Amino acid sequence: MLAIPILLLLLIFKKISYLQAGKIVLNILASLYILFYVLWGKIYPSGENNFTKLALRCLLVESGDRKILIETGIGNHYREKKLQNNGVTSVYELEKSLIKNGISSDEITDVFLTHLHWDHCTGAVKSTDDGLQLTFQNANIWCGKTQWEHAKVSNIRERTAYHREALDFMFGSGKLNRVEKEGELFHGIEVRFFDGHTPGQMLPFIRTADKTFVYTSGLVPTAANISLLWIASYDLDPVKVMEEKQAFLVEAAEKNYNLFFEHDYYTECATVKNKESRIKVKNILSPICIEVLISDAQIINEVAWVLIFYQLFG
Numbered sequence: 001m002l003a004i005p006i007l008l009l010l011l012i013f014k015k016i017s018y019l020q021a022g023k024i025v026l027n028i029l030a031s032l033y034i035l036f037y038v039l040w041g042k043i044y045p046s047g048e049n050n051f052t053k054l055a056l057r058c059l060l061v062e063s064g065d066r067k068i069l070i071e072t073g074i075g076n077h078y079r080e081k082k083l084q085n086n087g088v089t090s091v092y093e094l095e096k097s098l099i100k101n102g103i104s105s106d107e108i109t110d111v112f113l114t115h116l117h118w119d120h121c122t123g124a125v126k127s128t129d130d131g132l133q134l135t136f137q138n139a140n141i142w143c144g145k146t147q148w149e150h151a152k153v154s155n156i157r158e159r160t161a162y163h164r165e166a167l168d169f170m171f172g173s174g175k176l177n178r179v180e181k182e183g184e185l186f187h188g189i190e191v192r193f194f195d196g197h198t199p200g201q202m203l204p205f206i207r208t209a210d211k212t213f214v215y216t217s218g219l220v221p222t223a224a225n226i227s228l229l230w231i232a233s234y235d236l237d238p239v240k241v242m243e244e245k246q247a248f249l250v251e252a253a254e255k256n257y258n259l260f261f262e263h264d265y266y267t268e269c270a271t272v273k274n275k276e277s278r279i280k281v282k283n284i285l286s287p288i289c290i291e292v293l294i295s296d297a298q299i300i301n302e303v304a305w306v307l308i309f310y311q312l313f314g
C-alpha cells in the first residue's frame, strides 16, 4: 500500500553534499587574462609570491538509488615535485571526505566529469602497486564526447593539462560513456555544453523541487570570475568564454540559480543578480545540503500523506 509514496520518495529525494578533493595553489598571473593582478588581489586574496589558494570541490548528488559524484580531483598519480609546485597537501582528501559522509567508494554509481583537465578527473583512476585501477569500481563514468575527442588530440597549450595514461585507462575500462546531446542525463539532472574554457565542457544543472543548482566548473571557477572580463589565462577561447558566461549569468540571475564554485577556496555557492546590466553576487550560500533536504522533504511528505490518505480511505 505504501509502494507508491516510497517510489515517489525514491524519485524525488535528492541530497547534495560538498566533498573536498584537496586544494591547489596557482600563481595569480594564471588566474586572470586581461586584468592587472592588483585588481584581482583586492577581490580574491593572494599570499606569498602572488600565489592564490584554489579548492578542488566535488559534489555528491544522492538521488533515488543513484550516488553521483561530480568531479574527482587529481588522484595519486603525480610526483612529489609537481604536487609541491601546485601546493597539493594531500591526494587522499576525496576518500576522507566520502568517509565523512558515510559513503564508500564502491557505493558511487556514477562519476560525472565536466571536462578532462588533470585537476578535474584524474582522481577517477588510482595508481596502485599492481598498476592503475578505477577508484570507483562500480561506477559508470560520464563526460562530453567533444571533450573526449579534443583531449585525444589536444594542442600544444593544453597538452600538460591531460593525463594520457589515466584517460586511456578510463576508456579501456569499458565504463566510460561519452555524452553527445544536451538534455536530461539522470533524473532531474540536465547537461549543457560550454566550449570556451575547453571544447565540450559539460555542466550539470541539478533540479530539486524548487531550486536549480549549477556546478559551474571552468565556466565560472570562482565567485571572483563572475565579472565578465575576469577570466582565467587557461581559457582556450577567451572571447567565447565571455559570451557564454554572459548569457549563462543573465539566465542565472533571472532564474535565481544556485551556483557551485569548484575552485573558489573562500566561497562555495552563491546566487547572482543583474543590476543595470552588470552581474554581481546576490547572496553567498552555505551550507546548501540541509536546505535541499528540507525543501524536498516537505514536498515528499505532502505528496506521501495525500496518497496514503487516498489508499486508506479513497
Ligand SMILES: [Zn+2]
Binding pocket: 115, 117, 197, 198, 218
Ligand atoms: Zn579546466
